[in-house]
Amino acid sequence: MYLKKFTQFLLVFLFTSPALFAQENIITGQVKSATDGNILIGVSIAVKGKTTGAITDNNGNFRLALPTDASTLVFNYIGFIPQEIKITGNKNIQVQLTENIKALDAVVVTGLASATKRANLANAVTSISAKELTGTATPQTLDNALYGKIPGAEIKTNSGAPGGGLSVQLRGISSLQGASQPLYIIDGVYVNNTTIRTGRSTITGAGGAEEDDASNRLADINPDDVESVEVLKGASASAIYGTRANAGVIIINTKKGKAGRTRVSLSQETGFAKIQHYMGSAPWDENKIKLFFPASRHELELKRYREAVANNGIFDYEKMLYGGTPLLSNSHINISGGTEKTRFYVSGNLSREDGIIKNTGFGRKSIRLNLDHAFNSRINFTLNSNYINSNTDRGFTGNENNPGASLGYIIGYTPSYFNPYPNAKGVYPDNPYSESENPLALRDRAINNTGVNRFIQSAKLNINLLSTPKSSLSVALQGGVDYLSSRTKVYFPDDLQAQRSEANPGDIVIGTQQAINTNLQAFLIYQQTVNKINFSTQVGTVFLQTKSNSVLNRGRGLVAGQQNISQAAVQQLLQQHDQLVKDAGIVGQEEINFNDKVITTLGVRFDKSTLNGDANQYYAFPKASVAVNLTKFDFWKLPTVSQLKLRAAYGQTGGLASFGDTYSSLLPAVNGGFIGSKVSATAGNPNIKPERAGELELGTDIGLFNNRLNFEGTYYHKKVTDLIQDLTLSDATGIRTKKINAAELVNNGVELAITGVPVSRENFTWTSRALFWKNTTKITRLNVPSYTSGSYGPTFGTYLVKEGYSPTTIVGIPQTAPGQYTVFGNSQPDFQSSLYNEIRFLRDFNFSFLLHWKKGGDLLNITLYNTDNGGTTKDWNGDDNNNGVPNGKDRHTGSAGVYVQDASYLRLREVNLSYTFPKTLISRTFHNVIENIRVGVSATNLFTITSYPGYDPEVSSFGTQVINTGTDLFQYPSSKRILFNVKVDF
Helix, strand or coil, X not given: CHHHHHHHHHHHHHHHHHHHHHCEEEEEEEEEECCCCCXXXXXXXXXXXXXXXXXXXXXXXXXXXXXXXXXEEEEECCCECCEEEECCCCCEEEEEECECCCCCCCEEECCCCCEEEHHHCCCCCEEEEHHHHHHCCCCCCCHHHHCCCCCCEEEEECCCCCCCXXXXXXXXXXXXXXXXXXXXXXXXXXXXXXXXXXXXXXXXXXXXHHHXXXXXXXXXXXXXXXXXXXXXXXXXXXXXXXXXXXXXXXXXXXXXXXXXXXXXXXXXXXXXXXXXXXXCCCCCCHHHHHHHCCHHHHHHHHHHHHHHHHCCCCCCHHHHHHCCCCEEEEEEEEEEEECCCEEEEEEEEEEEEECCCCCCEEEEEEEEEEEEEECCCCEEEEEEEEEEEEXXXXXXXXXXXXXXXXHHHHHHCCCCCCCCCCCCCCXXXXXXXXXXXXXXXXXXXXXXXXXXXXXXXXXXXXXXEEEECCEEEEEEEEEEEEEEEEEEEEEECCCCHHHHCCCCCCEEEEEEEEEEEEEEEEEEEEEEEECCEEEEEEEEEEEEEEEEEEEEEEEEEECCCCCXXXXXEEEEEEEEEEEEEEEEEEEEEEEEEECCCEEEEEEEEEEEECCCCCCCCCEEEEEEEEEEEHHHCCCCCCCCEEEEEEEEEEEEEEECCCCCCCCCCEEEEEECCEEEEEECCEECCCCCCCEEEEEEEEEEEEEECCCCEEEEEEEXXXXXXXXXXXXXXXXXXXXXXXXXXXXXXXXXXXXXXXXXXXXECCCEEEEEEEEEEXXXXXXXEECCCCEEECCCHHHHCEEEECCCCCCCEEEEEEEEECCEEEEEEECCCCEEEEEEEEEEECCCEEEEEEEEEEECCEEEEHHHHHHHHHCCCCCCCCCCCCCCCCHHXXXXXXXXXXXXXXXXXXXXXXXXXXXXXXHHHHHXXXXXCXXXXXXXEEEEEEEEECCCCCCCCCECXXXXXXXXXXXXXXXXXXXXXXXXXXXXXX
């Protein structure tokens, strides 16, 4: 009987085994990112319609047994778009997943000790990934990478010189005198982004410190080290940062190591730069010479012109000075890896960019160590350490009031028949025209240099004090230091033509500065889950200190060939500045999350500062927000709409008074040969309060087709009160002005964003994002008389500060009534928009570009006024209105409107084409030593379409100021950059 049953079983097995084995086929493969070719660990692979599945291992590999009726594999990974692949006869497949640029599961850092999933945000926080920062084209500086990527941002270029120099304004104007730039935080460190005073404007006679043409210090940060940037644009999002956050907050997170094998990445970029656009110059002939110069000079000028023509001596000064094609080089290495307990990221960077003007450029050397260590399951520690050495040569462009100190002025007033080249002995000929300097001598022999050494360090300790299935209690301790030391030198040799006419020829300014920013914070965080509601409570305290000192020393009458102030006949302490500011804050915040359906946040920050009238008084800055994810509710039955979130938020931030506004300064005075002191003409105000911005933000986020298409819309109303103004006092008091809280203004704006992946296939993926933003500003209260603010007055155009008007309104002569001027324009754009597209095709090719459109926004073209006076404006010789007067003379009509010009533009900001070598080819060639090779070519600012006649429609001679940000005066011309790059991963 047993033998019979065994025989039956054996026969059944033999007949059915082919069918059993046929039910399952084995398929293997590897999954990696389509963006950078990196392997992806933990990707979920499922057979569509089945429960069968697998997960990729530490090498990105998977192995899956397929049922006989399996037709499609589904790949899912957080931060990437789900992908379906049809099953064919191929038993080993290579899969590339495309990043989801609107990843809702991504965690966004928004607070001092908190982070929130993007799906639960109640504010329009802009996130910029490492790929968006440097993946299309490596920027010259980190802030340059923000152009066109932040809805709500107005960014201007203070100078086209290498080393940056940008002004970033978020959601309109937040102050009329105080902070105009956002607060930057890198890995928890409140970093110093001030410009370093060089004293250049003192030698050139240009004016104040804002005309030193210095770079801002965000240029020191290596963009390749940045993992992500979170932009808190308004008070409703940044209220938790209190009195430092009136102009918004930009949070920068650097890269970290990941557990697994050690990875090494090398990248090298080499390229060149060229001027974006030449203005051109009017030609000269004998008729023009007779028309332009007075009769007493006709004979001399005609002789010079005829000699130049006979000797082929007609020159294009623009191409001579700005026509360089300098070498650009950027080398980067990073090593990362670690275990589950200890992870590390180490990087080094060597960057050098010479300028289109000879003897100008920017160089940076940096090294970074980021370390994460878990002592155990309850205690973890993070250390971020960065050392930077940068060196900048800015040259001499921009404004001047002392002759011979700006290349633009010199060539603007010099006819093209003057030969500036030195003779065989190296002696530069004197320039006989009004600016009294040879432009090549100034370029080649004067010095404008800044060297910086900088340490940025931060440490964070998290301790889990209590942990149960439904609650936890932890403490987060964090500290940061930003130490900066700089040395500047501005030097004019004694034998320069303009210097020889001075009483003490040979001029030098040497400056030193040390600044240290310190921040400490401690937070207690308690989380409790009750049914489906999660409560997250945090309370803590924050301490900030800024200490800086700077000295500028000037020497005139230098001994020939000397650059030591001790060798100067006249030695002067030009500026000495010591500053100590202390801030302290107490923070409390409660987040209530009902199953990711309704998320409510309530919080308040109490701040005090030594910059306030009463240094011990706390000011409260509240916040409240709610986000409702309708698609999370059971009643939602529309599968096409994968996300529908409604959100509302309100918050307040503060803006501190400037250092010195609370007290009356003592100025040095000499009387009868004795040194004494006198009271400043500006009185301090011990009752001054912080400026305050209160913002209401309303918005919605919509995701369609499994979030392949996303829409984000935001409206904001930001009211700024207690704005600090100058009150003019009676002359009888002996004091001219006093700082008081005396104005209010309102910003209203709209921000729209559409992101999507129209096509996602194995060999072709198309990702697109379109942004639109608009802001309007109006002064609603002004308790001091209306006034104009600007460097050149109503003759050329200036800014009107008056109730009912935007402070960016440009007015000028002629007067419409006594004390009232004609309105000619507005420096604030009508709107801005950008379009980003990335296309991956033929599996291994990647093409991406970013277009940026700014509509409206006027500039004061003071360059035009000067070139008209010098007879060099490109259209000077023309006669557009056929009245017999050349354009260059006809424009002097007595109306400032001539110099107020539309600065709209459409610019190709970034473009990139790259190729990633196939994995199989790399493996076969390099025997698994090399994991990935990518080569490509990229460009920034490749072309600009604009009617503006100057070098750059987004230039700003005074970009660091609050409202006087739209002036063009012989700035360093902007460049387009082309880079060839290769990246190798081991």
